[in-house]
Amino acid sequence: MVDRRRFLGALGLPALGGALGVPFRPTELSATALDLVPMLRSHEGEARDVARDEDFWMEVARAFTVDRTLVNLNNGGVSPAPEFVQAAMKRHLDFSNELPAYTMWEIQEPRREGVRLRMARAWDVDPEEIAFTRNASESLQTCQLGMDLEPGDEVLTTTQDYGRMITTFKQRERREGIVLRQIQIPTPAEDDAQVVRLFEEAITPRTKAILACHMINLTGQILPIRDLVAMARQRDVPVIVDGAHALAHFDFTISELDCDYYSTSLHKWLFAPIGTGLLYVRKDKIPGLWPLMAAPEGMDANIRKYEEIGTHPAANTLAIGEALTFHESLQPKRKEERLVYLRNHWAERLLEHDRIRLNTSLLPGRACGIANVQMVGVETGALQRHLWGVHRIFTTPIKHAEFEGLRISPSVYTTMEELDRFVVAMEDVLKNGLPA
Ligand SMILES: Cc1ncc(COP(=O)(O)O)c(C=O)c1O
Known part of the structure; x- marks a missing residue:
């Protein structure tokens, strides 16, 4: 189990409990996170466990000032930067x-x-x-x-x-x-x-x-x-x-x-x-x-x-x-495992339906946080417009000569609730079709 108290302490954040609601302190974070890298590296073996630790990732998510009125599933195109990166710039x-x-x-x-x-x-x-x-x-x-x-x-x-x-x-x-x-x-x-x-x-x-x-x-x-x-x-x-x-x-x-x-x-x-x-x-x-x-x-x-x-x-x-300091503090392996975990969370549930086709392999090492999903019988562009227009879920429609589908790319700040909203919205279209 990750020592969250040390994680937050070293990041210049209060320990869990009082953490939520306390203003973020960007300069302290960037000043002290360098010291954190070796300590976090010592947890290398736990990457898969950390990937499933929602409390840990909720703390990570606090570094971002993203708009939670919508769900951004296009982090591949270009990503928001953590607040302290913006502040440094x-x-x-x-x-x-x-x-x-x-x-x-x-x-x-x-x-x-x-x-x-x-x-x-x-x-x-x-x-x-x-x-x-x-x-x-x-x-x-x-x-x-x-x-x-x-x-x-x-x-x-x-x-x-x-x-x-x-x-x-x-x-x-x-x-x-x-x-x-x-x-x-x-x-x-x-x-x-x-x-x-x-x-x-x-x-x-x-x-x-x-x-x-x-x-x-x-x-x-x-x-x-x-x-x-x-x-x-x-x-x-x-x-x-x-x-x-x-x-x-x-x-x-x-x-x-x-x-x-x-x-x-x-x-x-x-x-x-x-x-x-x-x-x-x-x-x-x-x-x-x-x-x-x-x-x-x-x-x-x-x-x-x-x-x-x-x-x-x-x-x-x-x-x-x-x-880079943020990346090293998260640890590359943990980040990778988390992104795979997020992808599997939505993809495995959607794959339970016959009309869902994945243009991405879920086998280890073949992909990571990005996957492309097609809903057979529903035009990809119309599906993307529906998800955005009705559900405020932002995805990327891909139409290639060899395949088509929505590209889904969550990030380290994406919550399980947001992914569930995506799955439910897709299931609704599978069941009821697109509204006229
Ligand atoms: C595979 C690939 N190569 C190159 C680029 C170009 O990246 P940028 O727009 O940051 O120059 C992109 C952008 O999405 C990409 O996906």
């Missing part, structure tokens, strides 16, 4: 505004290095291999556009990769005559070897790069990136990993994937401020990958060349530190 922004050319450039930008060190440590990579970006799109496009390619060179991805990333390669097709090849993978995919084989079979002598999602945004499917990278490396093909939904969602390190390029947003599952992303480039690949915006030749081998984007706020990046 505002604090940094106000300080920067005192004399921006000095406070922002001379004081705050150097402070980003501390955040870089911490992020590198959290995902077990060298700090000289990670750059801060504004989102996953910027990180990915740095890789997609920064590689030298000749007309006729091929890039390989799936039909389920993110629209903007496919658009990016299509623009290179139109502009430079490269060739984009897209393979289909099963939905859901439960056989790692099959997925890797499908990629391998599509590699030709002209294939210069593979783009693959670590977690597919449409269904929450997790792909076997480590195996894919190992196969592709034998064929001398680098893999650009789209980790927009993976980082800080489930427990892994970038180093264990052994990839050359990893891109992610931090405003999704790390709960960092909106407009934060990360790019990992293996050290020996940095000189060969051009930045999106030009950098001086002297920076060719420097990861910071990807941060040469002109004047932009430092506050967002600095506040990543608060989000």
Whole structure:
């Protein structure tokens, strides 16, 4: 059992009992939570139990100022940040505004290095291999556009990769005559070897790069990136990993994937401020990958060349530190287990009905907090509008050529009552259909 009194005490919060109703104290939380990390790590073995401890997660939920008049089941698109992350960002922004050319450039930008060190440590990579970006799109496009390619060179991805990333390669097709090849993978995919084989079979002598999602945004499917990278490396093909939904969602390190390029947003599952992303480039690949915006030749081998984007706020990046502290305090494994538990709570109940189809595998390791559910016989867009219009439940309708359904992505602050409301609303439509 988690020692909640120590948890709250170390977070600068009163112990349970007097906790609810006592004003939240954001600065104390962020100041003291760092000390908490080692103590919480010592409970690693209990992650599955903690995932079921509603009192614990109610305390976690208090960090967020979300609107409880509605149910947000689209935390995958972009996440609210905890109140103290927002507060930190505002604090940094106000300080920067005192004399921006000095406070922002001379004081705050150097402070980003501390955040870089911490992020590198959290995902077990060298700090000289990670750059801060504004989102996953910027990180990915740095890789997609920064590689030298000749007309006729091929890039390989799936039909389920993110629209903007496919658009990016299509623009290179139109502009430079490269060739984009897209393979289909099963939905859901439960056989790692099959997925890797499908990629391998599509590699030709002209294939210069593979783009693959670590977690597919449409269904929450997790792909076997480590195996894919190992196969592709034998064929001398680098893999650009789209980790927009993976980082800080489930427990892994970038180093264990052994990839050359990893891109992610931090405003999704790390709960960092909106407009934060990360790019990992293996050290020996940095000189060969051009930045999106030009950098001086002297920076060719420097990861910071990807941060040469002109004047932009430092506050967002600095506040990543608060989000990281929160993430580490929760512990990645506990967070993962909780998100799986929430998903199973609604999905298993809905699966009791014949007309419910899940486009996501519930087998361990195949997905985490995101799943895609279809109600057979009910148009997905109409279902989404009904849930929102009548029940104030916010979901994401997905219509893909190979499948369709609602993408459901609760978060650490989602309550069981909110998930139950979703299930009951779905059951009502199963029984009575949509209102005319
Ligand atoms: C798989 C995937 N890749 C890339 C992105 C782009 O992320 P961002 O909009 O934060 O740049 C998203 C956004 O949802 C995504 O789901």
